[in-house]
Amino acid sequence: MKFYILAFSLFILNVKNSSAQEMKASEVLDKAIAYHDPNGNWEQFNSTFQVTMATPENLDRVSDITINIADDFFKLINTRDGEKTTYTLNKGKCTTSITDSIAQAGARTPCETASLYKNYYTYLYGLPMKLKDPGAILSPAVETVTFKDKKYLKLKVTYDKTVGSDVWFFYLNPTSYAMEVYQFFKGDPNGAGKDTGEYILLSEESTINSIKLPKVRAWYYNKDDAYLGTDTITKN
Incomplete structure (x- = not known):
């Protein structure tokens, strides 16, 4: 009986993982927006x-x-x-x-x-709501990755040349779809831009206008993990 229980548990886990991997990037983004801005208040912020x-x-x-x-x-x-x-x-x-x-x-x-x-x-x-802006190009692929020893759903966003050349990655909690990390490179992260840009670790939350904003953001260089600083919402 224990074997069947274990087998069933593994089956359920695999189904969940498979479902996350099969979701479109646009669906994952919509879930992230629904988490952070459940009432659609950003445009009236x-x-x-x-x-x-x-x-x-x-x-x-x-x-x-x-x-x-x-x-x-x-x-x-x-x-x-x-x-x-x-x-x-x-x-x-x-x-x-x-x-x-x-x-x-x-x-x-x-x-x-x-x-x-x-x-x-x-x-x-305004993230992740701003990823719906004109000029933002959401890659259709959703990656399941480990970053700083935590598992995430990873979205990639580039921009029309008239908007900017940075390449952004957003790391979402695979259960709640909350943003927990974002990262940018000034150019192709696998090419000329690989030693550029920063990653930002998000923690805690402040709710303003019913929108869940990251309260604490700690900034680091991609190149060597050097710490840059931390900004904190101290009053709202």
């Missing part, structure tokens, strides 16, 4: 939250971030060592506390920096 970035040998940077998707509004207040810098984009109109007199010659303009911050924060905190 409107909130202010605070993120603290800790990096080796630097003072912490505290960022107060306002994102209002429907009204096309973004505001960022960065504070480090008592000094504040603000960036605001309101329907494309930019205002910033940085004046031309203190902007670095030859560097991107303050308003270019504002756009960079807007794209950065709305992309990373």
